[in-house]
Amino acid sequence: MSAEPMKSDLGLYDYLPWPNRPKIVWPGNKKIAVWIAPNIEFYEYNPPNNPTRTPWARPNPDVLQYSHRDYGNRAGWQRMMAAMDRAGFRGSVSLNVALCDHHPEIIKACADRGWEFFSHGIYNTRYVYNLDIEQEREIIRDAFDTVRKHTGQELAGWLSPALSNNFWTMDILSEAGIQYTCDMFHDDQPMPVKVKSGKLISMPYSLEMNDVIVYNTQKVTPRHYGEIIKRQFDQLYKEGDESSTVMCIPLHPYLVGQPHRIDAFAEAIEYIAGHEGVWQTTGREIAAAYHSTGAYDAMSAAIAAHNAGPHDVGKETR
Amino acid sequence: MxxxxxxxxxxxxxxxxxxxRYDWSDLFQRAPIVWPNGARIALSIVTHVQHFPLDMPSKPFKAPGALSMPYPDFRYYTNRDYGNRVGIFRILKLFGEKGLKASFAINGIIASRYPALLEAVVQGGHEVVAHGLDMGKVHHSGLSEDDENAIIAEALSLLREASGQQVEGWLSPGRAQGFNTPDLLAKNRVTFGLDWANDDLPYEMRTKNGPLIAVPMAxxxxxRVVADEYFQSEADWVQQVxxxxxxxxxxxEHYGGRVMSLPIHSWVSGMPYRIEYLREVLDYILSREGVWNASAGEISAAFREIGQTA
Incomplete structure (x- = not known):
């Protein structure tokens, strides 16, 4: 890594405690914005190495892990999409943009449904670690161009490939026109991100609702995944009376699209869709509403006031 | 930087x-498959039969289930061997009671170490699939073509001789392959493999030495994955299966036949407290109409036949 000393803080957002925040109300008086973000990914058979992270645990080709991921693009995506169709959810696709070249059939099926595409880098086996800033800008340009060429959409959102980041990443995303990042997990509401230009916001994505964390890290059962999705929803839905919230369900078709997992997931999202006051939406639409409802400006003012202190609530104790 | x-x-x-190796194909857009006798589901039971050498190397990686305690690891060496001495016979008995035909993916070295085990599998009417030479001999791209070919040839020769079967199926230790593995398997008269986990139907892979059918294995x-990687209970395993x-x-019903694979290990499902869970799963699956229980080789052959007449 670089010779620069490590920092103790990301420095990308200011503290703003939950109580007494400006109230967010989503369009149509919806209490909660629920968005589903399928990670439609391509992992390479023989990727180059990056000194910070080796793509596969075993030497290339790691055929078990490679084929496991490939399952998502041969079989799993169709089950996932069918479940989302039934519950009336459009996807916001976290896309490894090279998939436009490899599997245009999948891209077309998503586009035909009015799904949003946001960028998840070129491949999930290429990281931004050790890139210089110009190289990382090149990846952002590639992503914008590829998604525009294949879908006609302008990228609004970004999830860094395999959540790899540099300190400048948010600045150059915002500079390129990205409106929301999914790389930060510090809140249940969108929040302003401190960048050099533009009005980038952090969009609540989720580690805990993410099937890859649930299945590959926490190793929970499919039915328990269905349970935690419902409980997460119940709580955020209830709290949405106070101020509207965001719930995201990030997915990976190679995991949630397995036969033994799809039904528990489908049942959970049908449960969500069965409630009044739920905004079934996309990342792009939430970002737009955050600005149009005045939430961005109100939160920015609240953060400035909090920074000016004194505070009655959420006083920092360290 | x-x-x-x-x-x-x-x-x-x-x-x-x-x-x-293969073309992209969407499982839900393929011409529907009908298994023999109009069956909807081909039930493929694959029992892993494994030998973990006490001195197995840790480089470049260990196959799952590998010995993990300081040498000499009495603990896991003997625990894995339990499957070969006791567990597999519990499983064979259950299959016998139910009249089931299964594939047994067996490390080649087992044929010379435990001929009685091979005999019992063959006498039970089951199919022998080669599972590499032993669990310490993983396949990877760091092996020369000659070295890898020698491992494949030795494993197949041991199993073919001991079983009297043609042994046309292959499962690599840890489902690990190098770039050359499919080419070398086909060269050694292997016609189907179980390593790739990307489908719920067989499909054809290309090799330098003719086609190789990839047969699905979950x-x-x-x-073992549910018990030893996810640390989930037997009841959780049953539910997921x-x-x-x-x-x-x-x-x-709408998209044509599928393969339901049931990969098990003699040292996992062959444990006394687990065997009845295996029975529960089998009873559940076999209670449905239209389930064709077959060896992985028969499923591969049926797939090739359907492909030719389609």
């Missing part, structure tokens, strides 16, 4: 897969 220019170059970024409902079957069965 920066990365070499090549890091932002993508020579395999084009339509389809980034290798030549990864995440494997008894049933749920998996239910969805495949439901799909088969």
């Amino acid at each position: 920066s990365m070499p220019e090549d890091y932002l170059k993508y020579p395999e970024r084009h339509y389809g897969m980034d290798h030549d 990864y995440e409902t494997d008894d 049933k749920d998996r079957f239910d969805v495949l069965y439901r799909e088969s």
Whole structure:
């Protein structure tokens, strides 16, 4: 890594405690914005190495892990999409943009449904670690161009490939026109991100609702995944009376699209869709509403006031 | 700091897969398959039969289930061997009671170490699939073609001789392969493999030495994965296997036949406290109409036949 000393803080957002925040109300008086973000990914058979992270645990080709991921693009995506169709959810696709070249059939099926595409880098086996800033800008340009060429959409959102980041990443995303990042997990509401230009916001994505964390890290059962999705929803839905919230369900078709997992997931999202006051939406639409409802400006003012202190609530104790 | 220019170059970024082994294909868009006798589900039971050498190397990686205590690891060496002495016979007995035919993926070295085990599998009417030479001999791209070929040839020769079967199926230790593995398998008269976990139907892979059929074998409902990687209970394993079957069965009504695979290990499901859970799973699956229990080799052969007449 670089010779620069490590920092103790990301420095990308200011503290703003939950109580007494400006109230967010989503369009149509919806209490909660629920968005589903399928990670439609391509992992390479023989990727180059990056000194910070080796793509596969075993030497290339790691055929078990490679084929496991490939399952998502041969079989799993169709089950996932069918479940989302039934519950009336459009996807916001976290896309490894090279998939436009490899599997245009999948891209077309998503586009035909009015799904949003946001960028998840070129491949999930290429990281931004050790890139210089110009190289990382090149990846952002590639992503914008590829998604525009294949879908006609302008990228609004970004999830860094395999959540790899540099300190400048948010600045150059915002500079390129990205409106929301999914790389930060510090809140249940969108929040302003401190960048050099533009009005980038952090969009609540989720580690805990993410099937890859649930299945590959926490190793929970499919039915328990269905349970935690419902409980997460119940709580955020209830709290949405106070101020509207965001719930995201990030997915990976190679995991949630397995036969033994799809039904528990489908049942959970049908449960969500069965409630009044739920905004079934996309990342792009939430970002737009955050600005149009005045939430961005109100939160920015609240953060400035909090920074000016004194505070009655959420006083920092360290 | 920066990365070499090549890091932002993508020579395999084009339509389809980034290798030549097979073409992309959407499971739900294929011509529907009907298994023999109009069956909707081909039930493929694959029992792993494994030998973990006490001195197994840890480089370049260990196959799952490998010995993990300081040498000499009495603990796991003997625990794994339990499967070969006791567990497998419990499983064979259950299959016998139910009249089931299964594939047994057996490390080649087992044939010379435990001929009685091989005999019992063959006498039970089951299919022998080669599972590499032993669990310490993993396949990877660091092996020379000659060295890898020698391992494959030895494993096959031991099993072919001891079983009297042609032994045309292959499962690599740890489901690990190098770039050459499919070519070498086909060269050694292997016609189907179980390593790739990307489908619920067989499909044809290309090799330098003719086609190789990839027969599906589930990864995440494997008894060892659920027990030893996910640390989930037997009841959780049963539930997931049933749920998996239910969805495949439901799909088969509209989209054609599917393969329901049941990968188990003699040292996992062969344990006294687990065997009745295996029975529960089998009873559940066999209670449905239209389930064809077959060896992986028979499923591969049926797939080839259907492909030729389609």
